[in-house]
Amino acid sequence: MLTLALPSRVFVCTQPADLRRSFDGLAALVQQHLDCDPLSGDLFVFRSKRGDRVKLLYWNDDGYALWYKRLEEGTFPWPTVDGTRTAVGPHGLTLRPAELAMLLDGIELANVQRRKRYQRPMPQTS
Numbered sequence: 001m002l003t004l005a006l007p008s009r010v011f012v013c014t015q016p017a018d019l020r021r022s023f024d025g026l027a028a029l030v031q032q033h034l035d036c037d038p039l040s041g042d043l044f045v046f047r048s049k050r051g052d053r054v055k056l057l058y059w060n061d062d063g064y065a066l067w068y069k070r071l072e073e074g075t076f077p078w079p080t081v082d083g084t085r086t087a088v089g090p091h092g093l094t095l096r097p098a099e100l101a102m103l104l105d106g107i108e109l110a111n112v113q114r115r116k117r118y119q120r121p122m123p124q125t126s
Contacts, residue, residue, distance in 0.1 A: 007041050007042050007043045007058055008097065009040075009042040009043065009094065010042070010043045010045065010094065010095040010096065010097055010099075010100045011030075011034050011036060011042055011043070011044050011045065011088055011092050011093070011094055011095070012044075012045045012078075012079060012092060012093050012094075012095050012100075012103075013029060013030075013033050013034060013044070013045065013046050013047070013091055013092055014078070014079070014080065014081060014091050014092060014093060015033060015091040016047055016048060016049040016051075017029055017046035017047065017048065017055070018049075019046065019048045019053050019055050019068075022066065023057070023064040023066060026038075026044070026046060026055065026057045026066070027057065027064065029044075029046065030044050030057070033089055033090060033091040033092060034088050034089040034091065034092035035088065035089035035090070035092075036088065036089065036092070038057070038059060038064075039059045040059065041058065041059050041060075042058065043056055043057075043058045043100070044056065044057045044058065045095070045100065045103075047076055047078055050075070051075035051076055051078065052070060052071045052074070052075050052076070053068070053069065053070045053071070054068070054069050054076050054104070055067065055068050055069075056068075069104070074106065076103060076104070076106070077103060077106065077107065077108040077109065077110075078103075079093055079095065079099075079103070079109050079110070080110070081093065082110070099112075
C-alpha cells in the first residue's frame with residue numbers, strides 16, 4: 001500500500017482547466033488563477049470542463065507530484081464562491097483536507113451541515 005503525506009493547505013481552482021496540461025502548465029495556472037506559489041508545498045486542485053476528471057498538483061521537496069483521476073460515470077461536485085470558504089486569487093478557494101476527501105468521494109459540499117466550532121478572531125489591522 002502506498003501512503004503519501006499530503007500538504008495541510010488545499011486550494012481549488014474554480015475555473016475549469018485544460019487537463020492536457022502537465023506539471024509546468026498547471027504550475028502556471030496556480031500563479032495566474034490562484035495568485036499562489038506552486039513551490040510552496042500546498043496542494044492545488046483542478047477540474048476538467050466536463051467535470052469527470054480532476055488533477056492535483058503539489059511540490060514535494062525535490063519536484064512536482066501530480067495525481068489524476070477520471071470517473072467512468074458521473075462528475076465531481078465542485079465548490080462555488082458562496083462566502084463560506086476563503087477566496088484565493090481571482091479564481092480560487094481554500095478547502096480543508098477533509099472537504100477535499102469528500103469532494104473526491106462525490107459528496108456535494110454545499111449540502112454538508114457543519115456544527116458550530118470555535119474560530120479564532122482575525123487580528124485587526126490599523
